[in-house]
Amino acid sequence: MRVGVLTGGGDCPGLNAVIRAIVRTGVAEYGYEFTGFRDGWRGPLEGDSMTLDVQAVRGILPRGGTILGTSRTNPLGEKSAAGGRSGLERVKDNLAQLGVDALVAIGGEDTLGVATRLHDGGVKVVGVPKTIDNDLSATDYTFGFDTAVNIAMEAIDRLHTTAESHHRALIVEVMGRHAGWIALHAGMAGGANVILIPEQPFDIEQVCGWVEHRFQTRYAPIVVVAEGALPKQGKEELTDQELDSFGHVRLGGIGQMLAGEIEKRLGKEARVAVLGHIQRGGTPTAFDRVLATRFGASAIRAVAEREFGKMVALRGTDIVRVPLTAATTELKTVPPERYAEAELFFG
Ligand code: F6P
Numbered sequence: 001m002r003v004g005v006l007t008g009g010g011d012c013p014g015l016n017a018v019i020r021a022i023v024r025t026g027v028a029e030y031g032y033e034f035t036g037f038r039d040g041w042r043g044p045l046e047g048d049s050m051t052l053d054v055q056a057v058r059g060i061l062p063r064g065g066t067i068l069g070t071s072r073t074n075p076l077g078e079k080s081a082a083g084g085r086s087g088l089e090r091v092k093d094n095l096a097q098l099g100v101d102a103l104v105a106i107g108g109e110d111t112l113g114v115a116t117r118l119h120d121g122g123v124k125v126v127g128v129p130k131t132i133d134n135d136l137s138a139t140d141y142t143f144g145f146d147t148a149v150n151i152a153m154e155a156i157d158r159l160h161t162t163a164e165s166h167h168r169a170l171i172v173e174v175m176g177r178h179a180g181w182i183a184l185h186a187g188m189a190g191g192a193n194v195i196l197i198p199e200q201p202f203d204i205e206q207v208c209g210w211v212e213h214r215f216q217t218r219y220a221p222i223v224v225v226a227e228g229a230l231p232k233q234g235k236e237e238l239t240d241q242e243l244d245s246f247g248h249v250r251l252g253g254i255g256q257m258l259a260g261e262i263e264k265r266l267g268k269e270a271r272v273a274v275l276g277h278i279q280r281g282g283t284p285t286a287f288d289r290v291l292a293t294r295f296g297a298s299a300i301r302a303v304a305e306r307e308f309g310k311m312v313a314l315r316g317t318d319i320v321r322v323p324l325t326a327a328t329t330e331l332k333t334v335p336p337e338r339y340a341e342a343e344l345f346f347g
Pocket residue numbers: 009010108131132133175176177227250251277280
């Protein structure tokens with residue numbers, strides 16, 4: 001059996017650990033051969049592949065990024081090419097031509113959405129969930145999240161000392177388009193003064209009140225804000241209006257807006273640190289390496305057991321298999337009661 005592997009969407013610490021576990025388990029337990037596809041769905045769409053054997057995955061467990069490369073290419077949005085073949089048909093043609101019998105797709109809701117459509121079209125697919133945002137409802141955790149939270153927490157710790165020294169407010173903008181999990185966990189772990197998330201529109205007056213209180217108590221105000229957070233009656237801050245091939249806008253700028261408001265309303269200096277892709281780069285934590293390794297091993301076992309159209313997921317401490325559609329049906333957002341726990345420490 002020849003199994004194709006691809007990584008799609010934003011990169012995420014732990015992707016290489018998944019690839020390694022798939023190949024090592026597949027070779028050792030089942031004698032499978034592997035084809036790696038480059039740059040997400042662009043690989044099978046254009047027939048761009050590479051050899052993936054045990055030698056190719058040596059030493060990649062601690063490495064961030066993905067040796068396969070990634071992209072946000074969407075075969076569903078591709079115009080028909082020569083011969084009238086749609087994007088999905090071209091993917092199927094290339095899989096057949098390369099002798100790929102089954103495919104493991106590692107990605108978030110967009111990548112797994114395409115995987116679902118391929119499975120409906122008769123391709124043997126197994127999914128592995130991935131996102132630093134931790135917002136896929138079918139799994140308790142996605143790998144990459146723990147690493148992103150630890151990076152953001154360390155940044156907050158460092159910003160605390162400089163904010164204290166200069167008596168200024170520091171705003172830390174973290175990733176999180178629709179879900180505030182990174183902001184919530186990093187903010188709680190880092191002792192933030194205020195945490196702002198997309199699920200809970202904020203009142204700028206109240207935010208300034210919490211910041212002012214922290215100044216009065218002679219302690220540094222640190223505001224952690226998710227890029228998708230929005231003021232009441234406000235709009236998401238967009239850095240540009242460009243959409244990617246899955247229709248997502250690029251966010252960013254909410255931190256700068258908050259700093260401006262704090263300076264204007266309180267007359268205190270406020271600075272912004274936008275963590276951006278630092279949260280996605282570098283080596284995965286032990287938690288993410290273990291989760292990614294367990295996901296990879298379980299995904300190839302799902303192939304061997306012919307459990308196609310499924311995705312591996314973490315439930316409690318167990319790795320389970322759920323329908324691929326479960327990855328894309330509902331976004332896992334921060335429940336109000338979890339936010340309320342953090343709110344106790346605001347101000
Ligand atoms: O989905 C993960 C994520 O990191 C989001 O939090 C963020 O909005 C987005 O990807 C940014 O994507 P990119 O860096 O590829 O533009």
